[in-house]
Amino acid sequence: MDTALRPAPGELTFRDATAADIDALVTLVESAYRGDSSRAGWTTEADILEGQRTDPQEVAAVIEKAGSRLLAVERDGELVACCQLEHRGDHAYFGMFAVSPALQGAGLGKVIIAEAERIARETWDATEMRMTVINAREDLIAWYERRGYRRTGESTPFPYGNERFGIPQRDGLRFELLVKELDRG
Template identity: 60%
Template sequence: MNIRIAQVGDVERLVDLVQSAYRGDASRAGWTTEADLLDGQRVDADMVRKAIENGVVLIDGDAAACCQLERRDGYAYFGMFAVDPTRQGQQRGRTMLAEAERYARDEWGAGEMRMTVIVQREDLIDWYVRRGYARTGEVSPFPYGDERFGKPRRDDLAFETLTKKLG
C-alpha cells in the first residue's frame, strides 16, 4: 500500500471516501458504518481542507484509506480514519493506522497517540484495543445541533478517548 500526504487537490476524493465509510446505505457494505447512529454528513470539503492545512492527512495511492493527524500539546491526535467499505478486511486499516503511528512518532517525536470514538461503537473500540489502545474512561459529549458532524438518530451519543504510547 503506497501511503502519501494528501494535498488540497485530494479534498473531494477524501470527502467521498469518508462519507462512504460511515454514512448512508453504501457504508453498510463494511463494518465501520455509523448509519444506525447518524444520518447526514461525516465531513465536508471545508473540514477536510482545514485538516490538510492544520496537520497531516495520509491517503493511500488509490484513495481507499485515509486518516488525519494533528499535533497537539504533548501528543498526536488521530482522526478522520476511513477505509472504503468495499475494501475493508484487506489490512488497509491496520496498515494506515501503523503508518500514522510511525509518522507521529518519527516525524513529530510524539510519544502518544489519542483519538475519540463514539462510545456506542464497541466493535470499533475493541478493534483499537486489539492494536494496543487503552480506554481512558474520559467521555466528551457529541456535538448535538452541529449538523457538520451528522444528524443523530439517538440522544445518548458521546465520545470516549483512547490512547496509546508510541514506542
C-alpha cells in the first residue's frame, strides 16, 4: 500500500465488516458490554444482564442483510469499535455500537457516531437516526442526549426468557427509543 494512502498513526479508519471479521466483532461487542472485561469501560451492562450480547449468527445476519452495514472501526490496523447502520425508509437504525473498553472515555464514541450519522445521510438520504437503549442505562441515555438524541417515550418490552438477548438480573427492563433529526448539512 502506498504510504500516502495509509491513515496517520492513531487515525480511525472505517470500513464495511466482512465475514472474516465476525469472530473479532463478537469478541469486541461482548468485551464492551458483558462480563468482567466490560467493567474496564463505562458501557458495561454486567450488573443488568448476564450471558451473551451477540453471537456469530447475529453479526453475520447484520453483515449480509440488504440495506444494512456493520462498520468496523480500526486504529493502526486494530479493530477498536463497530456499529450497525440499517436503512429503514426515511430513517436509519443505529445499533450494535461497541468501543473497546480500554479506549472508552477518550472521545472515540463521539467521532464514530458522527461518522455513522454522516453515512446515513449521504448514503440513504436519511432524515433521522433511531436507536433503542435499555431503559436502566441512564448514563448511556444521557450520553446520547448530549449528542442530540431525544427520548421519545416509546419503548418495547425486554424479551425476558430469550437468552439470545442476555439473562436479566432485574425486572422492568425495556428498550427505549431514542431519535435524532439529521442535519442536511
